[in-house]
Amino acid sequence: MIDALISFVNENLGVLFVIAIFPGLAFILGFVIFAVWYQRKYLARLMIRMGPVHCGGRMGWLQLIADAMKLVAKELIFPRAANKTLFLFASVVLPVIPAAMIALIPFAPGLIIYDAAGVSLLVFFAISTLFPVVSVIRGWAANNKFTIIGAFRNIYLDIAGEIPVFLASIGVMIWAGTYDLNEIVLKQASMWFIVPQFLGFIVFFIGFLAMIEKVPFDIPTAETELIYGPNTEYSGAMFLNMMEADYINLLAWTLLMITLYFGGYNGPPIFADPVLNGVFWILVKLIIAITIIFTITISYARLRIDQAVKMGWNYLLPLSILNILLTLAMKFYLGGV
Amino acid sequence: MAGSEVKRPGFLARVVKPFIHVARHALKSPVTHKYPFERIKGFERTRGYITLNMDTCIGCGACGYACPDEAIYFFPVEGRKYTYPAIDYGKCSFCGLCVETCPTASLAHTDLVELAGYEYEELVYMPSELKPINIKEVLPEVRRFLITTMTKDGPKYILFKEGGED
Amino acid sequence: MTTPIKRYSPFGEIEEVGEGLFKLNVGPQHPISGQGRFIVLTDGERVFDIEVDIGYSHRGIEKILEYKTFVQGIVPVERMVMLDTSNILMGYVGAIEKVMDIEPPPRANYIRTIIMEMNRIVSHLYALGLLSESAAWNPAVFLWTTADREPFLDLLEMLTGARWSYSFFVPGGVRADIPRGFIERLKATLDWFEKRIEVYEEAWIYNELFRMRTEGMGVVSRQNAIEWGLAGPNLRASGVPYDTRKNEPYAAYGELDFKIVTHTAGDSYARGWARVEEMKVSIDIIRQAIDNMPDGPVRVRMPPRPKPGEALFRVETGRGEMNVYIVSDGKEKPYRIKISPASFRNFYTIEMLPKTQEILLADVPVLIYSFDPWFLDADR
């Protein structure tokens, strides 16, 4: 038994490493811990204060671990009127969905958890549509006015945001001529797709902000109106899961943006260094991207749901279709990549 | 309609400039300080913990009459001839009317405010306990004292003195 | 959800509502509610009625004052609004001075003016921060304003001895003269603060997304503003040029030259914007007061007892006009003091607004904080 296990591990060491360590589970959880800490420290500096300082000696680096321990140790409170099965189910399943999206992202040549046989971009979007569904389940199961309003807002927002995002990424597909994220990355070795796909990127980025539900699109969890939107009733470890889901979602979509428009694991074309290509560059880009996203979250006001939906359908959708036509025209005249 | 009277700058100024302003704040130094380790020194007039000089006090009771919170009681002290004020810091609002009223200037403010205790009784200071308190006794963690100043670029803390030299 | 049929009686509850409506309890435990409760009648997005439930922090200050001497009353009165203590206290002290028929010395008036304007800046900074925080859980501007009021609080501590609740005005003047080094530091602070206001304008007031949220939302017409008894910057944002500092000058305002900030829009944006402009006016007033300050004593003796009589004293606090109606029966304690603070009046407008125009649930926090209400103020 044990021998069989050891031999199984030995034979599949690479796969297990990819799933469990990098870019799999450990990396995702590590990123959540880092991102929360980084958000707190960085935003604190933007607000001219210090952020956590005491926990873990310097820079408060243990703060999130301490918070997580506190949350796990707390009681799980199920509201009396809640549907307890679905309530628990949603909180367990929610972080899995964005984590599954990450499995499709190439981190280096060959370093990918699940290579979806040439259609990985489509699979990515297919999985991402599950997120609002589970989100509605969590809002509905809690049986609370605030959560249900937040859950319905989540549907409106996700539909309004996801269609432009998908159509914008179709521009990339046309330009690259493939559905496969790995090939899209390879084709960006000499020029990142943000240059030919600039209009598409703008549309993608605004929709992307709606997908990660950060300000100005944190409408479902609007704290000033809905307390914490669909998550209001969750406590303890379930709350931790919800928060994790938010950050994993951020990670997944940011990685997609980097992969589609910023050359994935390629270094900048001007000093493309084959040695550094791969994990190093993707992490650098990730940190720059979340820095910008965090800055955006505190620079702007939150849109109203009607304004956000209007923006999605009235402006982003036509623009994304225009982008597809432009891409086709460019491809026709310039002959593509 | 709205906006007619207010400046409406261009699109970039409305969308990009807020972002730049926010990002620029990352370069500023924080305005907060690590409280138990660093403590801001009060000003000369700062109203805090009140001390009593029993040698000059004549027990006239003016402070008790002036107190709006009825936080001052009078107790006799062994070996002295008057009754002296005791202060209930659970009620005191640090308005300073007692200090101002005192005809012999026996009451005085200090800048100490760290008076919290676990029991209500700890907040009631009898006349003989109204002595100056060394801050090290109530705030043992303190390492440095800061004072606030105003410079051209904004407010700044400067080091008043290290705590150890007290 | 079906669209409800609604009929409003002019001054009361909704008479008839359709299906699909429910009540949301926004408060007393809610990120934006403060020490009170808003009962919001909504169908999920549209808001049909807001009822403001105040009284969670009712301390009966009016009753307490009947038991205190005139000077002792200073301390409870200040507890009405911690942010704005000197303006609130001016209302009380001014009413006593009126009923006692004493006039503070001119230097005391100027010192009062400086303190009150600094307090107004502090109050408006907080209002601006809360407005930004309500429009997005955007703590940046809120914490900037919190940090930027700190120099003013330091100055006030230097002058009065306390960061809040200064207890510095007494009937007949102020308790102490200006300390050494205060004026220089105040001037430096004002110079620096002018630059900070520019940052607020560019980062927040001109911010496109903030404008999208507030412009044209929560419009109070001039007529309604007067009838509903709106107060303060909110009133001026609706186009009524009323400012107690100008219309019924007290302290040193009669001798200073400043403008009243008025807007015609009357929407949430104009109210937020009015506060930023008023901070500039306050800086101007402080500078004039420093330049024109006369020498002399800062306090006159107050008679122990007033003559029997009554007086109504109006004062412009940071949140709007507050007035104090005092009845004296010739004893050393007031017979009756009626304080009507600004927030108490502003809450009525918040209740009335959803009945005149379309308000969405997301607008509720922005709407409320554009009026800068304060429950402690309204509860007394």
Add this chain to the structure above:
Amino acid sequence: MNDDILERIKSLAGEALVEIKSPEDKRIYVKVKPEAIVDVARRLKDELGFDMPISAGGTDYPKKNVIELFWAIWNSGMNKVVILKCEVDRDSPSIESLTGVWPGVQKFEREMWELLGVDFKGHPRLKPLLLPEDWTEGYPLRKDFDLKPYRAKWGDRI
């Protein structure tokens, strides 16, 4: 002071006027009989332009056995405040509500109803405002409301 305005108020109040004075430039104290309060208020608003309510309250006089109510109204045109007063019987205080004239006094009247026990007829929302919903211990702003029991409960700790 304000002689012409005083004359006009006298003429519009007519029989109902009890007392009128103007001790300073911007204040006019008018006391009328309670029966005529709505009529006088409406004419003050329509004919003289006193349009903005800024305060309202009441004072309890147990010796005279009356409660004196006042409404302070600002005139946006003239920049003067009229303080409209009337006395109601202390045993069963009741008066017509002025919310129909000045909507803004709604909350003030609600407060008076709650704290002084004055009944306002025609007021749309006479519900507890500042006190708890289940308050049964009397009217706090009346002079015979004693604070001593509350001091014993909450006050002295030693």
